[in-house]
Every structure is written in structure tokens, then in C-alpha cells.
Amino acid sequence: xxxxxxxxxxxxxxxxxxxxxxxxxxxxxxxxxxxxxxxxxxxxxxxxxxxxxxxxxxxxxxxxxxxxxxxxxxxxxxxxxxxxxxxxxxxxxxxxxxxxxxxxxxxxxxxxxxxxxxxxxxxxxxxxxxxxxxxxxxxxxxxxxxxxxxxxxxxxxxxxxxxxxxxxxxxxxxxxxxxxxxxxxxxxxxxxxxxxxxxxxxxxxxxxxxxxxxxxxxxxxxxxxxxxxxxxxxxxxxxxxxxxxxxxxxxxxxxxxxxxxxxxxxxxxxxxxxxxxxx
Amino acid sequence: xxxxxxxxxxxxxxxxxxxxxxxxxxxxxxxxxxxxxxxxxxxxxxxxxxxxxxxxxxxxxxxxxxxxxxxxxxxxxxxxxxxxxxxxxxxxxxxxxxxxxxxxxxxxxxxxxxxxxxxxxxxxxxxxxxxxxxxxxxxxxxxxxxxxxxxxxxxxxxxxxxxxxxxxxxxxxxxxxxxxxxxxxxxxxxxxxxxxxxxxxxxxxxxxxxxxxxxxxxxxxxxxxxxxxxxxxxxxxxxxxxxxxxxxxxxxxxxxxxxxxxxxxxxxxxxxxxxxxxxxxxxxxxxxxxxxxxxxxxx
Numbered sequence: 001x002x003x004x005x006x007x008x009x010x011x012x013x014x015x016x017x018x019x020x021x022x023x024x025x026x027x028x029x030x031x032x033x034x035x036x037x038x039x040x041x042x043x044x045x046x047x048x049x050x051x052x053x054x055x056x057x058x059x060x061x062x063x064x065x066x067x068x069x070x071x072x073x074x075x076x077x078x079x080x081x082x083x084x085x086x087x088x089x090x091x092x093x094x095x096x097x098x099x100x101x102x103x104x105x106x107x108x109x110x111x112x113x114x115x116x117x118x119x120x121x122x123x124x125x126x127x128x129x130x131x132x133x134x135x136x137x138x139x140x141x142x143x144x145x146x147x148x149x150x151x152x153x154x155x156x157x158x159x160x161x162x163x164x165x166x167x168x169x170x171x172x173x174x175x176x177x178x179x180x181x182x183x184x185x186x187x188x189x190x191x192x193x194x195x196x197x198x199x200x201x202x203x204x205x206x207x208x209x210x211x212x213x214x215x216x217x218x219x220x221x222x223x224x225x226x227x228x229x230x231x232x233x234x235x236x237x238x239x240x241x242x243x244x245x246x247x248x249x250x251x252x253x254x255x256x257x258x259x260x261x262x263x264x265x266x267x268x269x270x271x272x273x274x275x276x277x278x279x
Numbered sequence: 280x281x282x283x284x285x286x287x288x289x290x291x292x293x294x295x296x297x298x299x300x301x302x303x304x305x306x307x308x309x310x311x312x313x314x315x316x317x318x319x320x321x322x323x324x325x326x327x328x329x330x331x332x333x334x335x336x337x338x339x340x341x342x343x344x345x346x347x348x349x350x351x352x353x354x355x356x357x358x359x360x361x362x363x364x365x366x367x368x369x370x371x372x373x374x375x376x377x378x379x380x381x382x383x384x385x386x387x388x389x390x391x392x393x394x395x396x397x398x399x400x401x402x403x404x405x406x407x408x409x410x411x412x413x414x415x416x417x418x419x420x421x422x423x424x425x426x427x428x429x430x431x432x433x434x435x436x437x438x439x440x441x442x443x444x445x446x447x448x449x450x451x452x453x454x455x456x457x458x459x460x461x462x463x464x465x466x467x468x469x470x471x472x473x474x475x476x477x478x479x480x481x482x483x484x485x486x487x488x489x490x491x492x493x494x495x496x497x498x499x500x501x502x503x504x505x506x507x508x509x510x511x512x513x514x515x516x517x518x519x520x521x522x523x524x525x526x527x528x529x530x531x532x533x534x535x536x537x538x539x540x541x542x543x544x545x546x547x548x549x550x551x552x553x554x555x556x557x558x559x560x561x562x563x564x565x566x567x568x569x570x571x572x573x574x575x576x577x578x
Contacts, residue, residue: 014374014377014378015378017374018374018375018378018385021371021389022385022388022389025388025389025391025392025450025454026388027408027416028392028395028400028403028404028408028450029391031403031407031408031416032399032403035406035407043414044412044414045414046413046414048414048416048419092298092299092302093299095295095296095298095299096295096296096298096299096300098295099291099292099293099294099295099296100295100296103288103291103292103295104288105288105289105291105292106289108292111296111300114300114303115303118303118307120560120561120564121311121557121560121561122508122511122512122560123307124512124514124532125511125512125532125553125556125557125560126307126310126311126314126553126557127532127535127536127553128314128535128539128546128549128550128552128553129310129311129313129314129550129553130306130310131539131540132310132313132314132317132326132546132550133305133306133309133310133313135326136326148302148306149306151302152299152302152303152306152307154303154307157299181291182291182295183291183294186295207393207394210396211395211396211397211398213396213397213398213514213515213518214514214515214532214536217518218536218540229396229398229399232398232399232402233398233518233519236398236401236402236405236406236519237519237522237523243406246402246406247402247406247407250399250402250403253396253399254394254395254396254399257394257395258391258394260394261387261390261391261393261394262387265387265390269390269458272455272458272459273458273459273462
């Protein structure tokens with residue numbers, strides 16, 4: 001009896017504590033919506049109101065129609081960059097991972113060491129060297145400079161290789177006996193049977209592409225090539241944009257990823273648990 | 280026969296791996312080698328080496344204030360963020376793991392800040408929660424206790440700017456590490472706990488200390504290393520939270536950004552800085568591999 005009571009009191013305490021933590025974690029999202037749908041006077045008013053008197057949905061059209069703020073363009077750039085970044089990375093790294101895992105080539109191990117060695121240095125640390133190269137290619141303020149250098153991820157290739165090492169060999173061998181060769185077996189058998197893993201990697205790659213900041217900041221030197229993160233940062237540091245536009249712009253900027261999180265959470269959790277390192 | 284089969288494999292191998300290796304060569308190997316050359320030259324406003332200066336760039340980077348200060352800033356930051364992230368994400372994982380009802384809901388709530396970028400989170404922290412004027416949320420709360428508003432991100436004494444800097448990263452990354460711990464907790468066989476209860480242990484601290492923690496060892500090591508490496512590359516929140524003219528806390532990457540892409544456009548010294556940072560992280564990686572005994576090639 002005593003044990004039962006202690007258990008239930010403990011459970012109540014755990015739920016109370018967890019709920020308090022949950023509320024704390026949700027406050028920043030609440031602030032985005034509250035301030036994004038308010039007027040500047042309401043945001044800066046001394047007394048705290050839980051929500052503005054009236055929700056100003058027209059802030060959204062004001063933001064997109066404000067000629068001083070290149071927000072729509074930056075959203076478009078981010079969509080293009082994140083989508084091509086994801087598709088390109090998956091294609092290049094999955095092919096390479098499969099080749100390294102499966103094809104019996106004499107120097108395959110040496111090539112693999114050449115990949116492993118790049119894992120020791122995070123790419124952010126070498127942004128100056130990368131910028132030097134990209135600027136000499138003439139890709140500064142250019143979507144090519146934003147997308148292409150990021151496609152060749154040693155880490156993603158490493159993950160694909162590890163995954164393909166565990167892929168059931170019998171499936172491929174049957175296909176190769178049927179005359180498909182490695183190339184045919186890869187496209188007809190391996191890729192269709194690896195969709196779960198690929199989806200997990202895709203979600204994580206898309207998130208890191210959408211949220212990337214340092215590299216787009218370095219490359220996006222004129223407004224035309226700003227991604228949404230660079231645009232928000234420059235509104236923030238310039239402080240010429242009014243507050244409600246700043247907040248509604250941020251809310252819109254995180255919307256695609258919030259949707260990804262809600263809809264694709266299964267693959268995302270799997271991806272995080274499998275990869276650990278990115279994110 | 281065997282020889283031609285091998286040649287056939289070579290062709291197929293490069294069909295798969297060639298595009299990736301070509302990109303890796305062009306966008307990783309070449310830049311690093313080029314920068315290595317630049318770091319021994321004077322190269323201001325130009326990416327072609329001009330005058331050979333030997334180790335001057337390195338000497339300047341290591342002796343003059345800003346870059347060395349940034350290594351100190353990183354160390355202070357890591358001393359806050361690594362233990363806090365570890366303790367809080369483990370705590371969240373243990374609690375969420377114990378929940379019977381609404382577990383998926385709470386897991387999602389703690390995980391969803393990962394969707395937010397550092398830029399957006401910094402914007403919320405700087406313009407709303409830790410806004411230095413009266414309407415900032417933290418100052419509204421202080422106002423309830425008749426406390427004067429605090430200029431969180433501007434004043435250096437006392438260095439309260441660390442509170443927004445550390446909390447913004449905690450909010451963004453706790454859910455991510457919680458997921459790693461949750462995955463590991465699910466792997467612990469339930470029989471271990473049952474055996475302990477039969478031996479008279481009561482659920483709580485004792486079993487946590489003697490069963491849960493040892494079983495989480497490899498995940499714990501991974502989390503500590505990942506948070507250190509992430510802190511080493513910190514840039515976004517420092518850039519966006521603190522006004523760029525205020526020299527309160529600048530991380531190594533932020534200093535490199537100022538040197539190479541600020542007014543000076545000094546690619547020689549910027550390259551030297553990149554080489555120093557790369558060397559440091561390689562040393563740490565090798566050392567930790569030695570200490571933890573997984574220095575052998577992963578296979």
C-alpha cells in the first residue's frame with residue numbers, strides 16, 4: 001500500500017517536472033507567433049499580454065510586399081539550395097559508398113583511407129581555404145558556390161559504405177548472375193531496397209542544408225544570393241527592419257522544417273540515432 | 280582472364296566512386312594544400328601568393344591577442360556547454376524513457392527545437408527573451424521582483440552574456456542528444472534491473488549509478504566528443520547574438536571570419552589560422568583515439 005502511494009506520488013512529480021520543462025522548450029515558438037502577429041507597439045509595450053489584442057495576419061503580406069526586404073527571394077534561394085544539396089549529396093555519396101563497400105578493386109582500401117582522413121577535420125574549420133578556391137572559380141554570390149562544394153561529404157559516404165557492407169549480398173548476386181552487372185544491380189536492387197536508410201540520411205541532409213549559416217554567409221555577398229538564414233541575420237544585425245516583420249519572417253523560415261519534423265519524424269529519429277554526428 | 284576482370288572492376292569502381300573523389304579532391308584536398316601555401320605568404324585582398332614570409336603569419340596569429348583570446352573563449356564556452364548538455368540531455372532521456380503515457384508527445388516537444396536554425400533562435404533570444412530593454416521576457420520576469428532591466432548582451436561586467444549564449448545552444452541541441460541517449464537506454468536489457476531488484480537494490484540512484492551509467496558508456500563518450508567538436512566550431516550564435524563591434528566573446532571561427540572576410544581580407548593569416556585550428560583538432564582526435572583505444576582504422 002505504501003509502495004503504491006509512493007509510486008503514484010513519484011509519477012505525479014515526474015509528469016509535473018516534465019511538463020514544466022516542456023513549457024520552457026515551447027516558449028521560444030510561442031514568442032515567434034505572438035510577436036509575429038502583433039504590432040510593434042504591442043511588442044514593445046511595458047505590460048506583458050499573452051497574445052496581441054487582435055492577430056495581425058496581414059503582417060505576412062506586408063512582409064512579402066516590403067520592397068526593402070528581399071525575403072521572398074531568399075526563401076526561394078533556400079528551397080533551391082536545400083533541395084539540390086540533398087539530392088546531389090545522396091546521389092554522389094550513395095554511389096561512392098556502394099563502390100567502396102562492394103567492388104573488389106585493388107586500390108579500394110587506399111581510396112577509402114583518403115576519405116577517412118577528411119573526417120578528422122570538420123569542413124567549417126576550413127572555410128577560409130574553401131572560400132579561396134570558390135572565389136577563384138568565380139562562384140562567389142552564385143548558387144553554384146552555395147551548393148556544389150557541400151556535396152562531397154566524406155561522412156555521408158562513410159555512412160553509406162557502412163550501411164551497404166551490411167546489405168544482404170545474396171540479393172545483389174542473384175541480380176548480377178542475371179546479367180545486370182554492378183551498375184544494374186545498384187539501381188534495380190540496392191537502391192529500391194535501401195529507401196528507409198536513404199530517407200533518414202535525406203532528412204538530416206535537408207535540415208543541415210536549410211539551417212546552414214557560415215558558408216552561405218561567406219558566399220552570399222550580394223542580396224540576390226542570400227539564403228533565408230543570411231537574410232534574417234542581416235535584418236537582425238542591421239536593425240532597420242521592424243520587429244513584427246522580423247518575427248513573422250523567422251516563423252515562416254522555420255515552417256518547412258517544422259513540417260518535416262512532424263511528418264517525417266520516424267525517419268528523422270532513425271537518422272539521428274544512426275548517424276549521431278551530423279545535425 | 281583475371282587481369283582483364285581486375286581492369287573491368289577498376290572501371291566499374293571509378294564509375295561509382297569517381298564523381299565523389301573528384302569533388303573531394305577539388306573541394307577538400309586542393310583548398311587545404313592551396314591554403315597551406317598561402318599561409319606562408321603575404322596574401323591580402325588576393326588569393327594568389329605574393330611575398331614569401333615563412334612562419335610570420337603563424338607567429339602573428341599565435342602571438343597577437345584576438346586569435347589566442349578566441350581559444351580562451353572556446354575553452355570557457357566548452358566548460359559551460361559540455362557538462363550542461365551532457366547532464367540535461369541524459370536527464371531528459373531518463374525521464375522520457377520512464378514515462379508510460381504521452382512519451383511520444385514529450386519526446387517530440389524536446390526534440391523539435393532541433394528544427395530551428397541558430398539564426399532564428401539567436402533572433403528570438405536577442406530581440407525577445409534577452410532583449411535589454413524593459414519588454415524583453417527575462418526583464419519582464421525580473422520586473423516582477425522590482426529588479427532593474429539588465430542589458431544582457433551588451434555589458435561585459437558582470438559577463439551575463441554567457442547566459443543567453445549557453446541557453447540558446449542548450450535549447451537547440453538538448454533534444455538531439457536526448458535522442459541518442461534514448462536509443463541507448465532502449466538497448467539496455469531489462470533483466471539487468473530485475474536481477475538487481477532480486478538482489479535487494481531499490482530503483483533509483485543505486486541502479487542508475489551501477490547499471491544505467493555503465494551501460495551508457497559508449498554513448499556518453501560519443502556525446503561528450505560531439506559536443507566538444509561542435510563547440511569548437513561555434514560561430515552562428517556568437518555572430519548573431521552579440522553586436523559585431525562589441526568584443527565580448529569571439530570564437531576561433533568568428534575571428535577567422537573577421538580576418539579573412541572582414542575589412543582586411545587577409546587570406547594569408549586566415550589560412551594560417553585555419554591550419555592551426557585543423558592541426559589542433561587532428562591532435563585532439565588522435566589523442567582521444569589513443570586514450571579510448573579506438574585509434575585503429577574504422578572497419
